[in-house]
Amino acid sequence: MQVLGRLLLFLTLICAGSHAHRIINGKLAPEDSMQFMVSVQSKTYHVCGGFLIKEDFVVTAAHCDVNLTHVILGEHNLKNRNAKKININNKYKHSSTVSHDIMLIKLDSGAPIGNNIQTIPLAEKNMNLEDNQECFVAGWGKTEKSNFVVDDLRVVNVSIINQKVCKHNWTHLPNNVICAGGFSTDKGFCQGDSGGPLVCNGKAVGIVSFNKKENCIYPNVPNVYTDVRGYVDWIKDNLKKGMSPIYWG
Template sequence: MLLKLSKKVRLDNTVRPIHLPSSEMHINDNQQCHVAGWGYTRTGGEAVDDLRVVDVSIINPQVCKREWGGLPANVICAGGYGTNKGFCQGDSGGPLVCNGIAVGVVSFNKYQNCNYPDVPNVYTDISKYLVWINSVISPPETL
C-alpha cells in the first residue's frame, strides 16, 4: 500500500524521503538493518506512544524457507528466530531499512507471536514491486 498525501510535504532536517532499492539490490546474510514501528513490544502487550526502532540481522533466504517450510520469492527475513529483536502486532507496514534504503515492509510472524519466535520475521521485498511503485508515484504523461 502506498499513501497518497493531500498536499506536498515540506522537507527539512526532520522530514526526508527514504531511498528505494534498485531492482538489482543484494542484501547480505547477517547484514544489520533497522525496523521501526508503534506496535506492541511483546505479544499481548500495548502499542507504544513513541516510535521504536530496533536493529535486526538479515537471515539467509534458504534458512528462512527451511524454518518456515517454504516461502515465496518476494520476501526478506530478518529478526525473530531466537533473538529478542523484531517486529510485533501494530508494526505492519513499517519499514525494514538497510543502509538508509527501505528494502522491506513488515509482513508477518508465526501465530502473531512476537515474543521472538523460533522462526524469522518476514518482510515483503520492496525491490520486487518497483515497477508498480514507480507507476504509482510517477504515472506516465497523458496527451
C-alpha cells in the same frame, strides 16, 4: 484516498494484524532520526507504520488497508501537537492478489519536506543483501513490556537471514520476501509495526509483513518482510501516473 495497487497476503495461522506488529527488545529512536517514518491511521488510532517516499506518497503493507483516513508524520511521539496530519485521498480503487503485501497510498496534499519530515530512498532492484547483514526496523507497535501500541517511536537492529534457512522454517513462504530478525534471536517486530520499513544501508529494502501469529517473544521462525526490490518499477510507474488507478498484475 487513492491506493494505487492493493496487494493482500492471506496466510493461515500467520498475521501481522490490523493493529500489526511491535518492536521487541528495541530502544527509543533518536529524535533527529528516521524522519521518513509515518503512522498510518484510522480516525483516532494507529493502524500501521509506513514510510514516505515522495511528498505525497507513502508505502505500507496491503493488509493495513483497514478504514484508513490519514497519516501522521514529523514527530516520533504520536501525541505531540507539532505532528503533521495529512488526510488520505478518499477517491481510490484497489485490487488484491495473494502474497504481494505492499500498498502505495496517495495523500491529499504534499508533506512539507524539511528538517523533521524527510523521504527515504528505495533500494535498487540489484541491491545486494548479505546473510547476517545488520539492518534496522522501527515502529510504534507494542513492546515486550506493553500490550498496547506505544506513543514513542522505537527501533531495533535485526540481521538478514539466509533465504534457504527461511524457507526451511516456513512451510509456505511467498515469493519476493526478505527474512530478518526473530528465529534464533530475541529482536524483531510484532503487532503494531506492520507496514514499516526494513532499512539497510540507508535505503528501504523491506516492508514489515508477518511473523508467527501473536508470538513475538519470540517466535521460532524468522520475521518476514515484503521485498521492496521486486516492486521498484511498479512503484516508480505509479508515482509518474499520479492519481491514475493502476493495479498490480
